[in-house]
Amino acid sequence: MSEELKSRFTSELSRLSTPIFLAGLDQPKKPKLTLHLKAEAKNPYIMGHAQRAAANVFNSKIPVKIQTWRPEDLLRPDTLQDFVQNLTHDLVVHDPAKSYERARRLLSFATRLRSNLGQDVAGVFFAPDAGSIVVVLNDARFIADKKLKFKHLNVTETIAYEAMGAAFKGQEEMAPPLRIGFGMPQTALVPVDRQSLSSSKAQVRRIRFKRAAMAALMAAGFATSQTAHAEGPAVSGTNSEISGSYVDQYGDGGAVGGFSVATPLTDKTGFQFDASVGNVDSSLGAVAGQFFMRDPDKYMLGVLASYAGQDGDELTRVGGKGELYFEHFTVAAQVGAQFSDVFDEGPYGKFDVGWYATNNLLFSVGADISEESELGILSMDYRPGFEGYEGLSFYAEVNAGDGDQAFRLGFRSQLYGTGTLKDRDRRDMVGNEAYAVYRGLAALKNQAGYGT
Numbered sequence: 001m002s003e004e005l006k007s008r009f010t011s012e013l014s015r016l017s018t019p020i021f022l023a024g025l026d027q028p029k030k031p032k033l034t035l036h037l038k039a040e041a042k043n044p045y046i047m048g049h050a051q052r053a054a055a056n057v058f059n060s061k062i063p064v065k066i067q068t069w070r071p072e073d074l075l076r077p078d079t080l081q082d083f084v085q086n087l088t089h090d091l092v093v094h095d096p097a098k099s100y101e102r103a104r105r106l107l108s109f110a111t112r113l114r115s116n117l118g119q120d121v122a123g124v125f126f127a128p129d130a131g132s133i134v135v136v137l138n139d140a141r142f143i144a145d146k147k148l149k150f151k152h153l154n155v156t157e158t159i160a161y162e163a164m165g166a167a168f169k170g171q172e173e174m175a176p177p178l179r180i181g182f183g184m185p186q187t188a189l190v191p192v193d194r195q196s197l198s199s200s201k202a203q204v205r206r207i208r209f210k211r212a213a214m215a216a217l218m219a220a221g222f223a224t225s226q227t228a229h230a231e232g233p234a235v236s237g238t239n240s241e242i243s244g245s246y247v248d249q250y251g252d253g254g255a256v257g258g259f260s261v262a263t264p265l266t267d268k269t270g271f272q273f274d275a276s277v278g279n280v281d282s283s284l285g286a287v288a289g290q291f292f293m294r295d296p297d298k299y300m301l302g303v304l305a306s307y308a309g310q311d312g313d314e315l316t317r318v319g320g321k322g323e324l325y326f327e328h329f330t331v332a333a334q335v336g337a338q339f340s341d342v343f344d345e346g347p348y349g350k351f352d353v354g355w356y357a358t359n360n361l362l363f364s365v366g367a368d369i370s371e372e373s374e375l376g377i378l379s380m381d382y383r384p385g386f387e388g389y390e391g392l393s394f395y396a397e398v399n400a401g402d403g404d405q406a407f408r409l410g411f412r413s414q415l416y417g418t419g420t421l422k423d424r425d426r427r428d429m430v431g432n433e434a435y436a437v438y439r440g441l442a443a444l445k446n447q448a449g450y451g452t
Contacts, residue, residue: 009057009093022100024089034065034089052237079191080126081107102174106133109167110192116159123196125189132177134189135160136196139182156180234294235270238263239428241391245410247280249442254280256408256438262429269293274306274434280442284310288433292321296427299324304336306437315340315441317348317433325426330354332431338370343444346371350436359420360385360393368399368436373443375401381412383421389413393421399439404446406439 009023022036033054054062077083080103087100095101110124113135122138142152157180168175179185191197243258256278264270274288285308292302300323307316319336334350352366360383368375376399383393391414398407414424425431 009053010096020094021097022087022092023094024087025091025093027090030063032063032065033093034067036067036069036087038069079194079197081193098174101171105167105171105174106176106192109133109164110196112163112166113160114193114195116163117156120156124192125196126176126192127179127185127187127189129187130177132179133164133192134185135178135180136184137180137182142182153180233264233267233270234292234296234300235262235264235429236423236427239424240415241412241424241429242415243410243412243432245395245408247278247406247408249280249406250404250446252281254278256280256284256410256435258432258435260429260432260434265291268295270430272430274432276308276432276434276438280310282311284308284438286434286438286441288437290321290430290433292430294426294430297325300426300430302430304334304433306433308434308438308441310438310441310445313340313342313441313445315343315437315444317437317440319348321350328356330356330425332366338440340444343448344372348440352377354425356422359422362421362425368440368443370440370444373401373440373447375399375439375443381421383424391415391424393424399443401443402447406442406446 020035020037024034024036026032026034033050035050050064050066051061054064077086084100084103084107092100106126113124114121120138120141121135123136125134125136126132127134137153137156160178160180164175164178165172238261240259240261243260245256245258247254247256256276258274258276260272260274262270262272270292272290272292274286274290276284276286278284286306288304288306290302290304292300294300294302300321302321303319304321305316305318308314316339317336318339319334321332321334323330323332330353332350332352332354336348337346338348339345348368348370350366350368352364354362354364356362362379362381364377364379364381366377366379368377377397378399379395379397381393381395383391386392393412393414394410395412396407396409398405400406414428
């Protein structure tokens with residue numbers, strides 16, 4: 001595979017909200033792609049997204065296998081050699097943290113060193129705290145005469161540095177500092193190869209007691225993977241959603257259906273189109289378009305235009321919106337101007353605070369305020385995760401203003417997504433503004449004294 005195809009594939013995988021720490025391609029007869037990810041990161045949509053990513057790069061369907069790893073599985077290897085062999089593929093096409101590549105090159109260094117120095121080498125270890133390679137020499141192999149021993153040591157150091165240069169050729173910036181000596185340092189160590197593990201029983205006991213070293217090595221990889229994930233795209237991919245609800249607007253009941261589609265424009269920007277149609281005492285329709293930029297772990301900023309019409313009454317809104325993301329909370333605000341041939345024109349504002357009790361259960365409280373109406377809004381959204389219907393969620397909303405109440409009960413079904421309700425809201429789509437502008441129109445009509 002060319003470097004250009006690797007780059008394209010990495011770009012496609014980076015669009016997924018699920019952090020993948022390694023992807024490998026195997027070609028015994030037909031190509032097969034394997035994605036490695038932490039067990040807790042797996043979601044029901046990852047397979048479909050990965051298949052589409054592979055098809056975009058290779059222009060054909062490729063079987064995809066998902067390999068999940070628990071933390072204890074990744075920390076089980078006693079050596080970097082075992083770690084590399086557990087993740088070996090014909091071709092590694094995605095290694096964002098470079099953990100595999102670093103470990104593979106360190107193993108290559110140890111192999112070259114032993115080939116050149118033989119039994120002079122007692123062990124080769126990685127010290128994650130210092131980020132260095134420690135080469136422990138076999139003291140018994142060196143001449144007792146100090147001058148000759150010093151000369152032997154100089155030759156050994158030269159060979160070690162040459163082996164390091166050869167192992168990291170083309171990736172010199174990844175090469176760790178090299179420390180050569182006769183004693184074992186008092187720090188956490190990971191044996192690079194199996195020969196280092198068996199070099200001394202006393203050393204083995206100490207190394208196994210320091211298993212936190214492997215954890216430190218892997219933590220560096222996961223941290224980089226998560227950082228790349230945090231800086232992921234504004235929209236995970238083209239996502240769409242349909243919805244249906246029973247609506248009671250101030251005594252008039254009916255049904256409203258909705259459709260939304262969101263698509264990435266660049267890595268940091270996206271566009272969403274919303275539409276709602278229904279009949280609540282009389283037919284209604286609403287549309288909205290939103291352009292936004294988003295860091296899915298920090299914020300969203302966007303502009304929008306929306307329109308709703310019913311029985312000849314119309315309302316148009318143009319404004320800006322923003323959201324701040326915290327671990328369990330989302331704080332959202334929207335301000336703009338609304339226009340109508342029937343009602344007074346002027347500014348409007350929407351404010352909302354959402355609390356994720358779990359990643360699939362959201363409670364929200366907010367307000368929709370204009371010069372002619374004030375609404376308080378309470379809502380709940382729950383995604384149960386039914387097998388085969390993982391994108392299905394159920395919601396309820398109550399709004400009240402000027403002594404009157406309205407409510408709606410319904411469902412949303414996300415056709416493509418990344419798994420959880422929180423991911424839908426922060427990585428896949430933004431809030432549906434078509435129904436929101438209709439809700440504003442209904443409030444104005446109620447305030448004016450006639451029904452929807």
